[in-house]
């Protein structure tokens with residue numbers, strides 16, 4: 719049974735990934751999601767290209783009208799979502815916690831798409847995400863609703879201060895309002911005190927990466943560090959392994 723469940727949940731991740739792709743393309747363009755279309759010629763995609771992964775696997779990765787390839791982001795996001803859903807199923811089984819964690823994961827993937835491609839973290843994503851996280855804190859059992867609210871507040875205030883300091887030091891753009899709301903969402907799902915761990919992991923990963931980029935001269939000292947992707951990864955890792963990492967760190 720476990721293998722059947724795992725296969726079904728993993729397969730479900732593929733169309734969910736296709737929906738995240740659609741939202742990741744349409745929401746930053748400030749338009750309601752519409753039927754999949756080719757961004758080059760504007761024609762609607764045929765049904766067998768609505769999900770990119772099977773289209774790639776069957777050799778239909780090109781627009782039948784203009785011949786442009788479906789961008790690699792589409793099958794990659796579908797694959798990643800399927801993999802993450804399968805992982806969550808193995809870890810939590812078909813539980814309420816699994817349902818909320820899968821939703822949180824999908825939201826983080828969507829934020830990852832828009833932040834990585836457009837440097838945009840949209841209120842239309844983060845605000846409902848925060849509401850969902852507050853509802854989730856009553857059902858998932860991994861934090862209390864009070865812990866969630868304090869975590870959200872700590873994440874929000876920490877990144878608000880970082881944004882204000884960063885903007886004063888390197889000018890606007892280092893950290894935006896979207897990052898601050900993403901930090902609030904991460905705090906709401908990891909709770910207090912684990913939000914502190916999420917912030918530490920984010921800072922370590924972001925700092926190490928920017929140091930590497932500086933040393934390899936891929937980046938200049940004045941370039942702002944995009945903290946969104948690190949916050950997404952740090953937040954997700956803390957959501958899943960936060961307690962284990964804390965126990966290991968404190969030698970418990």
Ligand SMILES: [Zn+2]
Nearest residue numbers: 756759781784
């Ligand atoms: Zn086309």
